[in-house]
Amino acid sequence: MEEINNFLSADECQQLIKMIDANHTRSSVVEGGTDRTAVTNHRTSSTSNLDMQNSLVKNIQSRIAKELNIELIKGEALQGQLYEPGQYFKPHNDFFSGPAYDMHCKASGNRTHTLMIYLNDGFKGGGTSFPNLGKVVVPETGKAIWWYNMEDGKLQDKYLHEGVTVDEGKKYIVTSWWREKNWNGASDEKLYLDSQKEQIVKKVTDDLTKIFAGIEVNAQPNGAQIALQLIQEYAQQPDITQRLQTDQSFAARLEKYSAQYTFQLQQMQNAQIGRLGTAPAQMQAPEPQQPQQPQQPQQPQQI
Numbered sequence: 001m002e003e004i005n006n007f008l009s010a011d012e013c014q015q016l017i018k019m020i021d022a023n024h025t026r027s028s029v030v031e032g033g034t035d036r037t038a039v040t041n042h043r044t045s046s047t048s049n050l051d052m053q054n055s056l057v058k059n060i061q062s063r064i065a066k067e068l069n070i071e072l073i074k075g076e077a078l079q080g081q082l083y084e085p086g087q088y089f090k091p092h093n094d095f096f097s098g099p100a101y102d103m104h105c106k107a108s109g110n111r112t113h114t115l116m117i118y119l120n121d122g123f124k125g126g127g128t129s130f131p132n133l134g135k136v137v138v139p140e141t142g143k144a145i146w147w148y149n150m151e152d153g154k155l156q157d158k159y160l161h162e163g164v165t166v167d168e169g170k171k172y173i174v175t176s177w178w179r180e181k182n183w184n185g186a187s188d189e190k191l192y193l194d195s196q197k198e199q200i201v202k203k204v205t206d207d208l209t210k211i212f213a214g215i216e217v218n219a220q221p222n223g224a225q226i227a228l229q230l231i232q233e234y235a236q237q238p239d240i241t242q243r244l245q246t247d248q249s250f251a252a253r254l255e256k257y258s259a260q261y262t263f264q265l266q267q268m269q270n271a272q273i274g275r276l277g278t279a280p281a282q283m284q285a286p287e288p289q290q291p292q293q294p295q296q297p298q299q300p301q302q303i
C-alpha cells in the first residue's frame, strides 16, 4: 500500500467537502454472495456521486490515473463519502466476486486499484484499518492511499479494509476505483441481463400463468427490464386485456407484480446514481440482524 501526503491541497479538499455536503445519500453495498445492492448495517456512511464534468473533479481523476499509471478510461466515476459520528464501513474488499462479479464486471473487468483521499482530519476515530496488514492509517487532510485489489490477475485479500467508526466530528473522503478494462457500468449490466434473460423469461412466464390461475406471486429479485416488457406484451393480448377489464382481482394481482418490477428497475437506476428508495410491500431489502464478520466469498462489496 502506498501513502502520498498532500495529494490534494487543503483548498481542493474544501471544495470537494462542499460538493459532498450539497449532495449525499446513504451508502449501499453489494450483499455478500449475491448480485443485490442494498443499504445494510455493514456500511452506515453516506455517498456522494461527484460530477465528472466538474473541472476540479476531472482534474483530480486525471491526476489519480497518472499516479496509478493507468489509462483514464478505466476509472469509475469518483465518489465522496461522509461519515458522521457513529458511522463506519465494516471490513470489506473492493473487488467483486461471485454473482456480484457477474453483475458488475462482465464488460469492465474487476477492480484492480483503489485510491482514497482524506479530505479532512481532526475528527475522533475514523481511521482506515487493514486487519490483514496489522495497520491503521490515520487520516490527514489531502493524504491519499492506494493499493492493488488484484495482482498478477489474482484477487488480493490482504487489503481487506475497514472505515473505523467516527466517534466525534465528521470524516470526508474521496474514493476512486479502477478496472481491468475500460469502465462501462451500463455494458456490465446489459451483459449480465443478457446472460440472465433465458432464465428470467421462463420464470416470469411461469409467474404469469400462476397469476392467471388466481395465485398471487412476487417478483423475482432481478430481471426487471425483461419482466416489465413481458408483462406489457402479456397484458396486450386480447383475451388478457378483456379479462383485466372484467376481473378486478386478476388485474390487482398483475398490477402488484408489475409494480414490484417497476420499483426494482428504479432501485437499479438509483443505485447507479447513488440514491435508494423505499420498497413496496414484499420487496424490502432485509437489514441483516447482526452484521457478520465477512469471509470470502461472502463479503459485501461497495458500489
Ligand SMILES: O=C(O)CCC(=O)C(=O)O
Pocket (backbone or CB within 6 Å): 081, 089, 094, 116, 126, 127, 128, 129, 161, 162, 163, 164, 173, 175, 302
Ligand atoms: O473510510 C475509510 O477509511 C475506508 C473507506 C472504504 O473502505 C471505502 O470507501 O471503500
